[in-house]
Amino acid sequence: MTLQTGSILLVEDNIDDIDLTLMAFKRNNIENQVIVAKSGEQALEILHGDGSEKAPLPSVVLMDINMPGMSGIEALKHIRSHPRTRALPVVILTSSKEDQDIIEGYGNGANSYIRKPVNFNEFVNAVKQLGMYWLLLNEPLP
């Protein structure tokens, strides 16, 4: 799957959370391309694509923390250490509100840290604001 300009990379292993997030995008009429990576490793594969420097990057990466294999924090470290993705906006979107996770998230260069609300209405609202900010308001990397 190739990334288009203005796309969103959702890194999430839980199938329910994937569907709910996609549902939330749909409810907010966000029609940008959403690419789903089910693990940190897969996310890095998608970001580095065929290795060409020209391949487009997503506007924002929505990253879960707790995933089997490479964790969200590990994936974030890789993203920040690679010249091509060093400045890519990464938003941590997780269930955890542990101080440790928040500190590690920001410490490793996350642009934002959002805790997924349990109440779906609140979640839809959070996704709406995320979309508004990162897809419309915020200028993506050239």
Place this chain on the structure above:
Amino acid sequence: MQFNYRRLLNPFTITIFYLVIGGLWIQFSDDWLERITDDLVYLNQLQTYKGWFFVLITGGLLYFLISKHKKYVAESSFKIRESEKNFEHIFFFNPFPMVVLDSESDKILLRNKSFISTFSGGKRTEGILLSDILSEQSLPEVLKGLNTQTSNTTLGTFQALTNDHSTLIVEISAFQFSLDAQTTRLLIFNDVTVETKNREKVIELTQNLEKLIQERTVELRNINSELEAFSYSVSHDLRAPLRAIDGFSLAVIDEFGKTLDPIARNYLDRVRSASTKMSELIDDMTRLSKISRTNVEIKDINMTEICQQITAEQRAIWGDKNYTITIHDRDRIRTDSGLLRILLFNLISNAFKYSSRTENPSIEIGQTDDKTHPEFFVRDNGVGIDMQYADKIFKPFQRLHETADYPGTDVGLATVQRIINKLSGKIRIESKKGNGTTFYFNLNNDHI
């Protein structure tokens, strides 16, 4: 100052005195006699009397001096015998084993009873050496100590062999003194075996205890990290399925709502509100477990300001009710800011909640007048509780009122109790059913 006539009674002065008096007598007595008479026969007779008189006086003096000296010698020798007896008593019957050592060698000259009954070599009558009773390692150290230490001193602790072939730990002290005009040394043996063994035992016990504490600490640390992992899992992993329950229920309502029976819709609503409640519970429980893991950081805190902030927030939440709020001004307090805030939040929000159904709800926050045991209090005029259940309310999930009337997760006061424990404080409740509640608390870290 009293004249000391004894100083005149030394042999030299007595002789000088005698020579002077005798010389003067010889020189002048004949002159005086010649002045009395010219009769040679009578003079001759007087001179004989004079000779007798002189002999009589010197004889008397001689008698006086000799008897005086004899008495003096008798007194002195009595004193010597007394002090010898005392020495014998102190030495021979002393409970500490003692010996008098030869000045040149390690030969033992005198032993007291205690020594004879305790130490090896005691049964032999003569020719006993220090080496007979000291262990091989100890002997050179003692001898070295005796040779280098000139003043009276404790030489240290050494091993000595007893009659029954066991080893004692003794502290040896050496004292120089003269005996029969020779400088000898008195050695005192103080048995410190029991003390030493006890000290060793105490050290061993302490070490064991430290080891035990270390082991327990590691154990506790493991349990703690397991608990941490558990609470992390609870707060994180339990939320994901809840989100799915709520999200998909809402999706069913939104997408198939039209075809749904009203009863089915109601059930779905209840599924959703249950999932919200559970997520709140998870959050509260996580917060509760976090308090125990918080590091307390004592700082100067403006308590009044915190109370004002919390009451302002609560007023906004209960906007439709008209609360009367009194906050008595309070100087600064020294405690952990984060924990104090959570503590006050729980007490104040409870006060708001449980007086929300009262006609003129009023809340008072302040400090008691008691100077020796001052307490802070949060008072409301709300629903109150039956005091016989008072001890239940500080435990999690205990509630005394209907959830429908006073919603909540029932973790608030358990959290309060945990903070109070963490800050080494005390909390108590005074309440009457239907007549308001006052929570009193103090914090050990607080400086009044």
